[in-house]
Every structure is written in structure tokens, then in C-alpha cells.
Amino acid sequence: MLKIVLTIAVIAAVYFFLIKKPQVTQHRRKRADDEKRRPKADExxxxxxxxxxxxxxxxxxxxxxxxxxxxxxxxxxx
Ligand SMILES: [Zn+2]
The missing domain is CATH 3.30.60 (Wheat Germ Agglutinin (Isolectin 2); domain 1)
Known part of the structure; x- marks a missing residue:
């Protein structure tokens, strides 16, 4: 039973890691774009x-x- 839980935990961790990473990158890129665009638009x-x-x-x-x-x-x- 413990082995199954561990396996699921590992899979979940891998999924979390794999799925979250691109989102973070995208989010950062979007924010960087916004920050780059904002001064131009407001100024x-x-x-x-x-x-x-x-x-x-x-x-x-x-x-x-x-x-x-x-x-x-x-x-x-x-
Ligand atoms: Zn003119």
C-alpha cells in the first residue's frame, strides 16, 4: 500500500514539476512583455x-x- 502511495506521489510530483514549469515560464514571459509594453503605452x-x-x-x-x-x-x- 505504501508503495502505491509513494508511486502516486512520485508521479504527481513529476506531473506537477513538468506542468508547472512551462506555466511559470509563460507567466514570466507575459509579465516581462507587459512591463516592456506598459511604459511605452502610458508615456x-x-x-x-x-x-x-x-x-x-x-x-x-x-x-x-x-x-x-x-x-x-x-x-x-x-
Ligand atoms: Zn507634419
Missing amino acids: EIMVECEKCGTFVSSHEAIIVDGKYYCSKTCAGVK
């Missing part, structure tokens, strides 16, 4: 349009080749 800065000099919120600015533009017209994209 609203005014940036100057490369073409016309208009200041525009970084949320609304169009970024082309690392430069900020106030509109698609200034950015030269359609």
Missing part, C-alpha cells in the same frame, strides 16, 4: 513632426524610419 510625449514641425502626441504620431510625423501626408505614406 505620452509630444513629438515634433519631421516635415512641418507640428507637435503631435506620440500616441498619434506616425513613425517612419524612426522619425515622427503628424500625419500620413507628412510621413509620405498612403
Whole structure:
């Protein structure tokens, strides 16, 4: 009887170990992503349009080749 209990305990431990590990990794990765994304999303800065000099919120600015533009017209994209 004790042997069966031990076997089950070992299997449970192995399952727990195998199943929990990827979840922890995923959870960590997700959190790291969130932390990476959060400052960017919350941080609203005014940036100057490369073409016309208009200041525009970084949320609304169009970024082309690392430069900020106030509109698609200034950015030269359609
Ligand atoms: Zn512009």
C-alpha cells in the first residue's frame, strides 16, 4: 500500500514539476512583455513632426524610419 502511495506521489510530483514549469515560464514571459509594453503605452510625449514641425502626441504620431510625423501626408505614406 505504501508503495502505491509513494508511486502516486512520485508521479504527481513529476506531473506537477513538468506542468508547472512551462506555466511559470509563460507567466514570466507575459509579465516581462507587459512591463516592456506598459511604459511605452502610458508615456505620452509630444513629438515634433519631421516635415512641418507640428507637435503631435506620440500616441498619434506616425513613425517612419524612426522619425515622427503628424500625419500620413507628412510621413509620405498612403
Ligand atoms: Zn507634419
